[in-house]
Amino acid sequence: MTTTKDRSSRVGALEVHPFAHPQGCRSYLVGDPESRQALAIDPHLDSVGELGATLQRLGWSLRYVVDTHTHADHPSGAAKLAGRFSATRVAHPAGDHQGVKRHPADGDVLHLGDQTITVYHAPGHTPDHLVLLTPDALFSGDTLLIGAVARTDFLGGDAGQLFDSIHRVIAGLRDEIVLYPGHDYQGRTSSTIGHEKATNPWLRIEDREEFHRALTANPPRRPANMDDLLRLNREGTDIATSISAAAAVDRVRQGGAVSVFDVRTAVEVAEEHIAGARHVPLEEIVARADEIRAIPAPRLILCRSGKRAEMARQKLESLGIAGLTVMEGGILGFAAAGGKTEKGKPQMSLERQVRIAAGGLVVVGAALGWLVHPVFFGLSAFVGAGLMFAGITDTCAMGLLIAKMPWNRRPAAAVAPAAGGCAATAPAGGCAATAPAGGCAATPPGA
Template sequence: LNTKPPEAVGTLLVVPFAHPQGCRTYLVADPVSKQALALDVHLDLVDDVAERARSEGWKLPYVVDTHTHADHPSGAGTLADRFHSTRIAHELAQHVGVTRHPSDGEILHLGDQPVTVRHARGHTPDHIVLVTDKALFSGDTIHIGGVARTDFLGGDAGQLFDSVHRLLADLADETVLFPGHDYQGRGQSTLGQEKQTNPWLAISDRDDFVRELTANPPPRPANMDDLLRLNREGIDIPDTVSAEEAVRLVEAGGASSVIDVRTGAEFDAEHVPGARLVPLDKLAQRADEVRATAAPRLLLCRTGSRAAIAKKTLAALHVSGLTVVDGGIEAFRNAGGETEKGRDRMSLERQVRILAGALSLLGVGLGAFVHPGFLALAAFISAGLVFAGVTDWCGMGLLLAKAPWNQSSSENAENAAAAPAACAASAPTAGCAASVPSSGKVIT
């Protein structure tokens, strides 16, 4: 949650929200009328945006999506429902639930303050940007040091060139740039600064721009087709997903969205190739790693029980887009899903059964031969097993998960390598950013 005071940009106030995926969400408010709009709300950030708007005493007449997002789930519908806001997107987006489709040059009013909508084709045909007296909220047109990619969703590099240069011609160099993404932890720039340092803006010939932009497109965002369907149709991500559907998602390129919440030892024994290991007992410390993956995020364990607990834990940490793989990795394998197997390790559930049985036998033996009071141990273990069966929560299992033999020998190295990607990914590998042009040199 961004707790910094709102930044005054011209006559309006701006509160930015940064997501580990590199996405940017904004609240833009008029301090006099206390009317605000929310822009490009990531589903994970809905609670943060709502809490901040309420804490500032802002009404929220508008919730805006600059375009159909392909790399993350939109929270526009969820936030608009909470505040009874008007949802805004271009008519070409065809989003279910959008009630206002502004044309180029149409003005939204926050109190007496105008916010101008500009149609900016290029990244997508439905793309719009918002212009205030001192700021440009550029969505996926101009990024800090880059521009948007145009190789999917009907994007057009020539149209992006036209849109970018129209904005540069119409707006002053002092205009503050608030992009829809930044993958290197930067918050804002100015158009004047971008003219000096952005290699894409240095290309003045349209044909050269198109040739450079289309030459080496980055990889497609994970789960893109499913995210487009979710964002257009306003469908909620289900609480559970069948093993067959999980196999389809993984085979379509979504393996990086599989969050395996088993122990490291179980992961070493068998796992989905490309899955991320985040053990159940470490979820709170590593929630940002989950946020950095693309939704829908598939929570996986052996049978589905621990994944259900993980979903509740992550939801309490405002992580959304979660779905539990029904039946766990066993069902996934039986449904034809690919898994990698290593050295066979004893499952956590089996360890619980062995330890519970051993402690019960110990209690009975000590009760018979030492003192009857030891029978309470057997009774306590039995009661614990009943409790675990009723509540689907097993304290013994959580304790065993921390045991040294249940850790993965590769977990620390793997996660150390993966962590920087959340905030420091370079533009060439970013979901919606174009690669650096071969002829461009960034001036710093």
């Protein structure tokens, strides 16, 4: 699940259902209980299943799906959600999103029954940025965050335009207007315009040039996988379920190691690994699913040769996690394609352990069959049949069992945690309400 608890609230005549993603992203369902019509705002690809389940539970029809801007830090689920519910996609024309049917002008109105939501063009973070205003709430996307504002150093952003947008659209709003931002890393769901006027340091800067200087003085680093995500979000294409080792090498060289997670045993990782990858053993992926959600997409899954990575992908997709890509050929293919790895002390490989265990069981079965009772020959036959099955299906139950043994669960070699952590961390590629490395929030003024 993307959310930890139901934080739905009635804001005026409309009902708001927020969805918090471990990357710090926020998605929203806004519905009119009278007409049972709804719109979705900035759906994360991982959250599509949960948004859909909520719509069905409430009996709402989805009328619109809005991307407030072209996202650079996570995959949009707008195309998938709109397609599933035959909804109209909404985005600014400057975003050049394929499949969008409605491009609102500044001040255009969306209707949910008798209720109205006004769409304003608010460039600054990106040229195509929109904000949505109901009579009682502002959905600000990345323009205004809780205690922060958006960064403007990529995607054609402009600090002066952000200042203008804030003062034209937001600063004059009533203090009691509820603010729903596009991101937050502190576990917060909402604020109010009045609270932000009183506490947000960016809203206290009244001079445009001073705002511009402060916002551009110390930009964070780029979000992870930004170029891939921009292309995917504009084209609306699916994330590939696998990529070649050569393509993986290129992605890692461009800083994509933060999106790699390795499902091998600790012993295997200690022997050789990709610097910057996160270690999540195959048997732990369910328990650590939220940790995996926090890894910036597209997420690359790595094992020795690719088989365990595919098993992990299928299991995680069943949990509603999207944006998963298997690295074909695993660490062996990655190294053969020229990828840089870090090596530690050689360990006994899992494959070698399987050979020893299988051979030992065959010998024991044969010996007991001769010395004790012929029934023990069945042990040797069982192991032989298991090896045949493993060869035919390219799976190995014995290997999965041995991987759980204590000697294979020793602490792995030091591997840097992947960017994209949850509220307690500052992940690269986030759009936090503070200033995470690589996020879409600006560094606080004076920092």
